[in-house]
Amino acid sequence: MVIITRDRRAELLRTLAHMTALPERPRIIVVDNGSRDGTVAAVAAAHPGVRVIASSGNLGAVGRNLAVERITTPYVAFCDDDTWWEPGALRRAADLLDAHPRLASVTGRILVEPGLGEDPITPELRYSPVPAPGWMPGPALMSILAGASMLRADAFRAAGGFSPRLWIGGEEELLCMDLAARGWWMCWAEDVVVHHQASPARDPRHRRMLGIRNTLWTTWLRRPADSALRRTATVLRSVPRDRASARAVAAALAGLPWVLRERQVVPDHVERALRLLEEPQRTSPARRYVG
Template identity: 40%
Template sequence: MNASPPPAGSEPGSRPVSAADASSGAAAKPGPRVTVIVLTRNHVRQIVDTVARLTALPEHPHVIVADNGSSDSTVSLLASLFPQVRIVQTLGDHGVAGFNRAFALARTDYVACCDDSTWFAPGALAQAVQRLDDHPNVAVLNARVVGEDEREIHPACLMLNATSPGGEGLPGPALAGFMAGACIFRTSVLRALGGYEERLSHGGAEELAALDVLSAGHAIVYCEAALAHREPLCRWFTRAQHCALARNSAWVAWMRLPLRDALAATGHALVVFARQQSLGPAGFALLRGAFWALRRRRVAPAHVVLLTRQVRRAERHVRAGIPAMAEKYDQSGQRAW
């Protein structure tokens, strides 16, 4: 495991300043502006392919692999094939919270996040950097995720774009959430956030992070130019996963939203539990965690609550009007990615 920050000037891809450069006053060649962190667990074929694509990008980003306790040959093969790539290992599956230890290693202005089946297109990171440079109020860009041939847009992106309330003065549609596996973060905001909440790591962590980012006065934006490709995957959620997503969303509501919204999220969770024939066990887990959530209660500002309500109303409208897209979105993870 390599989790200690690199000494100054030792980041992969950077060039140390020579004595001749220093004495002559020559400027050092600027290093990468963005670090890409890839989350993986037991997907050795996909992660090798994805890292090969990322290390070949013209932006020459730093690449860090956050391994969520893989038991296959992921770590040894990556270390052999890509010695310039840093690998951060955890002992188990921490979900999106597996990003956290890798976040601490980033020494660039921006951090791009993806999973082992997603990679950024050539030039996409440069486009993202330009937009973040030009709009200091924007903290997160959600990438446009497409299939390998760019003909099919990921249903979660369609839903995010369709439910945006607008984007005046922003480099794209304003969002109330983002996809943890396809986004570009401003590193300073990410550090202030402290990463993802471990207890919500398998659903709801990015929902809580989005509320905290918006509450701090930043914006989240959907960026068409930040193009990412995704290998087609079919994800079918288990009964336990459906229940966990609904439970965690209710916990987030109790932590950050007014009573009205928290009660609505709790009611929705109970409906999901009943539909999944797990009302007793899942309901008990929801109640037990509610005390944990209430101890962390800090209601978001009124403008953030208004934005989340606007987005939820738009989501209901989309689900009613385009049920096929809504069904694909549900199978994709309801922003859990």
């Protein structure tokens, strides 16, 4: 189990209280992204069995890569400092990966605290239009939710992990395109349950800016030109007309030289699956760039 965190000591300790009480007794690695609130010392005092990797700066999602480099288990589960897995969920996800060797990841059903309603993105996952082979234990996905997924560690490493370029904010999509291009499948599992209590400490405008930028970068890194143009137009029509959106587009344009230099279009079968997701993504309330 890998958790990344920064300056959310209280929330992380709450998550660790849940995770260390699980019957599966997972080995837990916390990657601290340069916290200034005493997080490292607090974890050492409250949970001495938890391994902490203390980074001097904020690595974003790349902190997960550091932890995966150090694990020896065949699978790695991720959660954030404001998410935690239900008892039995880790075992169920591992059983699915054991039973299906072409499966790279299992993403769980997220329940939102405190009311325990399903996360708004759930219908997209439950009713995914991506055709799944007969052996798949759930709907086929073309991306995961990192804070609620278990992955095959070797597949994660071979695909390069999370991109340092993207840092954080929608960083899963690029990784998953690369997994799919290598022949891996990803699925959603109804009975793998993860809880999410959204942190009030996050900056929603900054996260929205990163999400827009990273969506545009990922689109142009992997999609054919016609699809990239169509997806870009859809994203730009959906964003609020404000400074955060303008900064996101400016940042995306500034990165265009390296994006074009590193561009590798996905195989046709991956592109066909991505096209099937365009309409659900366009109409999804969970993907509107607000806040």
